[in-house]
Amino acid sequence: xxxxxxxxxxxxxxxxxxxxxxxxxxxxxxxxxxxxxxxxxxxxxxxxxxxxxxxxxxxxxxxxxxxxxxxxxxxxxxxxxxxxxxxxxxxxxxxxxxxxxxxxxxxxxxxxxxxxxxxxxxxxxxxxxxxxxxxxxxxxxxxxxx
Numbered sequence: 001x002x003x004x005x006x007x008x009x010x011x012x013x014x015x016x017x018x019x020x021x022x023x024x025x026x027x028x029x030x031x032x033x034x035x036x037x038x039x040x041x042x043x044x045x046x047x048x049x050x051x052x053x054x055x056x057x058x059x060x061x062x063x064x065x066x067x068x069x070x071x072x073x074x075x076x077x078x079x080x081x082x083x084x085x086x087x088x089x090x091x092x093x094x095x096x097x098x099x100x101x102x103x104x105x106x107x108x109x110x111x112x113x114x115x116x117x118x119x120x121x122x123x124x125x126x127x128x129x130x131x132x133x134x135x136x137x138x139x140x141x142x143x144x145x146x
Contacts, residue, residue, distance in 0.1 A: 020100075026082070027096040030089040039086050040079055047075075081106070101143035108133055 001009075029039050062068060085103060088094040111133070115121040 023085075023096060023100055026085060027089060030086055034086075036083050036086045036090065040083055043082065044079075098144045098146070101140040105136060105140050108136060 026039070029042075034042075081103065085099060088099055089096065111129070115124070
């Protein structure tokens with residue numbers, strides 16, 4: 001198996017599986033009465049423990065204040081997004097099966113930003129990218145309207 005294919009499996013397929021399963025636990029947590037803040041706090045503890053495990057298995061170092069800042073900002077935005085999902089489940093009783101396709105359209109935002117910020121537009125096939133993006137939007141609309 002090529003390194004590129006292995007990277008897509010480890011960095012794409014496995015996270016899709018893990019994120020998908022994690023959403024079920026989000027709904028289970030809200031069904032059990034967990035608050036938004038409590039949910040995020042418990043996730044923070046679990047993520048910290050997972051970070052320690054990864055650092056133990058794959059030791060690394062913190063290279064700079066910029067790296068810490070970027071990681072922290074990712075955590076802030078991820079926490080805001082997750083908090084909004086939990087709020088949608090708790091306060092507005094939105095069905096998880098309809099929320100997930102909508103919030104997973106975040107791939108379009110990430111792809112657009114990566115194309116601009118990291119100049120990844122030089123490495124992609126634009127027609128495939130736009131076709132895929134269109135399918136994501138259509139799929140999200142269809143599932144959310146189901």
